[in-house]
Amino acid sequence: METKLRCTDLIVLGLPWKTTEQALRDYFETFGEVLMAQVKKDPKTGQSKGFGFIRFASYESQMRVLAQRHMIDGRWCDVKVPNSKEGLIQQVPCKVFIGRCTEDLTADDLREYFGKFGEVTDVFIPKPFRAFSFVTFLDPEVAQSLCGEDHIIKGVSVHVSNAAPKSETRASKHGYDHRGGDMRLHGSNRGPPGGPDGPGGMYPPQRYTGPPGPNQSNWGNQGGPRGNLDMPNLQALGITGQGGQNNNQGGCNPLGLGLNLGALPMNPALVAAALNQASWGLIGNLQNQPEPNFNQGFNNGPNNNSGNNQGGGNQGGGGGPGFLNWMSQGGGGPGGGQESGQWPARPPPGQNQDSKGFLKYD
């Protein structure tokens, strides 16, 4: 379980021809200690091939880097987990199914309401109206904690449940959309982690206790001495965040590329690695189902760049079991803010349910 959060080499695509290994290293060192940086070149000419690899010392740096695009020497570059390495990273459902929606419940309504429980990274409302929607949280634990509950939003009683991964969809081999920094895990070689009855000891037994009160401990940022990352919680989960290279502080990031740091959604897959088994253990509705395919179903749509929620900084995640509280240094970023409505067409109702009657999504 400790091995799930180790760093891996990351591929950097789109490098300018001109970028040197030193420049590459210099750039990424603003995120944390860089153990390796290389630019792939033609052995003969020495000409760059336009991509390279980097490796961080801390998983936290890795996650943060994966969560955004990077302007390097004047070009936007993407950092991804290499194909050769994917499948090593686990993911956990951050998305919940919201049933009994009415038509007047807008994405903003949902985002605002559920933002009380944790940072919302995506809201999806099928069109045409289908009486349900999906809300994706940054923190998978928040998502899980809400499952099974009824909530009243604008006078409407909605029901939150697991967003049952649609089995056997795409996400097969050729990666799907991960522009904007969302999922990129689809290696097919990774089986289900353990199974529903696995360890189950990672999560505190007590359920999420609603919106954080004003006095609840807040691991968040707000200028705390530790900065805005959530290493305490990581450690609490048995993750040894080596070295604690914490470059990011609460408030001003040291890199020149300020804008997105706090506002961008973390890649839930990467972020949630350690929660996998335990979380599935909590998903009662899935316990009797065939093993879910972890390789799919949790992508956040074509563009995961949701605007930060209300720019208010995260809600602290309740201080308790919160896992991902590093985001949001206030001041909503320039994130897109749009979402919904740009998803692939869905199957007609009826053919998108599994044996348990769960609505599937893709």
Add this chain to the structure above:
DNA sequence: GTTGAGCGTT
């Protein structure tokens, strides 16, 4: 001397 989706000579 060009190029722009991709996946790593060692």
